[in-house]
Amino acid sequence: MNAFIAWTPLHIMNILNTVLNYYANEKNDIYIYDEFENAKELYIKIKETQLFNKVFLVEHQTIKNSKFKIVPLLFGTNPFKLKTIIYDRMFIEGDNYFAKVLYSLSKKSNNNLILNYIEDGIGAYVGSKILDRDSRNNKLISKFNKNSMYRDEIDELYLYEPSLVQQRENKVYKTLPKLNEENEAYKFIEKIFNIAGKGKPTKLPVKYIFLDQPFQQDGSQIDEVEIFQLVKNAIKQNEELVVKLHPRSDAKKYGNAHFLDTNVPWEIYCLTENVEKTRVISMASTASFTPSLMFGKSISIIYLAKIIKEYYLKKGFNSENQIWLENTIDLAEEFKKNVSDNIHIPASQEELEVIIDAL
Structure with a gap:
């Protein structure tokens, strides 16, 4: 029996890909931790698929x-009143609070x-710690x-x-297949995210998308905001530039900027829209690689x-930030060499x- 935990829409997509391509013949439970928008609606849709035990x-x-959140982590208590289920494997996307609680309870069993x-x-590509063992807590x-x-x-x-x-x-590294129409996970993603039957993208592509x-x-x-201003100065026709706002960001910080007209997660946008003709401008986000990594789409980055x-x-950049940035640069260069040469890594304005x- 396997347990999967999701606390973002991206997690749900990647869990479906993992389950259907590696664990389709096993019993799988999924926990939707509802700290993201539309969690309840997606929970209902996932139940309807009957993919999970x-x-x-x-x-x-x-x-x-x-103040009391650390108590279950220290003493292995059960604040969510979870039923004890004996799992053989647990799949996480990081060490979020619920994952830590569920793991502790499951390990006890x-x-x-x-x-x-x-x-x-x-994170996994640039050497970031998936489990942060060094923090005081x-x-x-x-x-x-x-x-x-x-x-x-x-x-x-x-x-x-x-x-x-x-x-x-x-460790063992396993490859997730691209999410395209040949992948069985694709049709379930269409159903769960309510994009099935909508046909091919019809919108004209946005020319430049700045990933906040x-x-x-x-x-x-x-x-x-300073980096965005640098980009605006480089693009002569700023009406062609839109911001894809991060879910935790406030749009006000960008003043009168144009924003991407969508309320779907970035990954779903890339799956359903004609992004091949879009230029994605990224500060240091793996989201810019999403179309190629997840869907096999060629996109200019x-x-x-x-x-x-x-x-x-x-x-006076501190050394920790400098190392992290150097790792992301190395990742981009490896991506250019091994996945797609349609990525540009300028060193100056x-x-x-x-x-x-x-372009």
């Missing part, structure tokens, strides 16, 4: 006082529980709770392009990580302007 909707506001990872963004959790996730190791990683992983560990990232909100030295590195080094003029 059981589908659980978990309310993220079960613990309303944040089966000491041989195997922990696996399914791709969720750039997580060290404390590991010390007190013998069933903690932080006492375990990830066994298998399910990724779209394992060849791009820069710091390979002694909430750097300032997350305490980074990078100022995404302008990746700004080198510009950001040079710009902020002059401002002058180079950016030359690339935009050429």
